[in-house]
Amino acid sequence: NDLTKDYDDQNHRTCTGGKQNRSTETFFPRISLDPSECSDVRKCMGQKMDKDTPCFSKKTLELIREFGQDNSSLNGHKAVHNNASQTIPWFQIYKKTDCNSESCVLNKPSFRKFAESKGFGSRFLDRELDINFKAYGPRDSTAWLSNRNIDETLQRWAHKFDDFYPCPFTMADFEERKERFATIDMIGVLEGDEPVDLGPEIGIKKRPHKTFGCCLNTDTSRGPGIHWTCIFVDCRGGNEWSIEWFNSAGHPPAVPVIVWLEKTRFKLQHHRKDIKVKIIIVSQIKHQKSQTECG
Known part of the structure; x- marks a missing residue:
């Protein structure tokens, strides 16, 4: 009865997407990535952020x-970062903890x-990681995203946009297994009756x-997982709402998904008869050229 077959390094069951791990070296350099660990929530707190600004x-x-000062034998060593004219001895901190990132330091038993x-x-530090840092997962690589990577990232977006509901991932047999995606009441989502999971620290x-x-x-x-697709429901418009389906492979939705789309459209249309609710198949064009981009 397990949803997935694989385990991550924290012994959580995971599901991934991508049939085989082909080389993507030819196109990967063209992708513009933000290498920072800082979450978008942190970036939207009103302060200026650059590549040297700590996420903390x-x-x-x-x-x-x-x-750093407590563990340093070289007090006054020139720091890597300078924030509000107060130096941080990153050289000593990274050397002492054997780390090369801020999130690594926060997780070190010594710190x-x-x-x-x-x-x-620990609760204070876990909340720091949950709010001010990006979700755990592959960065600067084409490694596959697991369901945990995706769900935790959507939760981060819900921290930034409080009108966004991050539904937990689902598998193709969601109706048979009565997954959250299958049983959720979309009207309850709009009116605030459906509980939303914002992560362990919130x-x-x-x-x-x-x-x-x-x-x-x-x-x-x-x-264990094959390919990731996504659904976005947008009820922000005053005259029109949309239920949008996207598949980077360009394939149409499977029958259970079509049923969900139609059922959701009917519920929303019945809820607001004065607003047009439409289903949008975002693209039938194949976007991905390899086996790693769907996540």
Whole structure:
């Protein structure tokens, strides 16, 4: 009865997309990627962000500074970053923790023990990772995204856009298994009656939404995953709402998905008779040229 067959490095079951891992070296250099670890939530907090701006909150930044000074034998060493004219001894911190990223430092037992001694426990640091950093997963690579990578990324978007409902991923047999995608009440999503999971550090909330998103895998729950597709419901318009389907392979939706699209359109149209609700198949053109882009 397991949804997936594979495990990640944290012993969570995962599902992926992509039939085979072909080389993508020919087109990968053309892709513009943001190499920063900082989440979009952090970038939208009103402060100027550049490649050298730490992702941490001010409280954690001060902890990091104290940790570096406490563990450094070279006080006054020129820091890599400079924030508000206060230096951070990154050289010493990275050397001491054997890290090369901010998120790595936050996860190190030595730093967590130091933070605990200053009155900041694991929950504070976990929330820091959850809010100010991108979701765990492959970056600067064409490694496949798992269901956890996708769901946690959608949760980050829901932190930034509070009218967005991040529906957990689903497999092709969602109706048979009564997955969340199959049972969710779209009117409840709009009116705030459907609970939304915003991640372990924020928890489950109830709030009204105007948009809804979900990633669907074309494999059944008995398989490890084949290909990712997605659905976006947009109820922001005053005259027209849309239920949009996208598949980077250019294929049309399967019958169970078509039934879901039609059922959802009917519910929304009945809910607001004065607004036109339409289904949009975003593209029938094949966008991906390899086996890794669907995620």
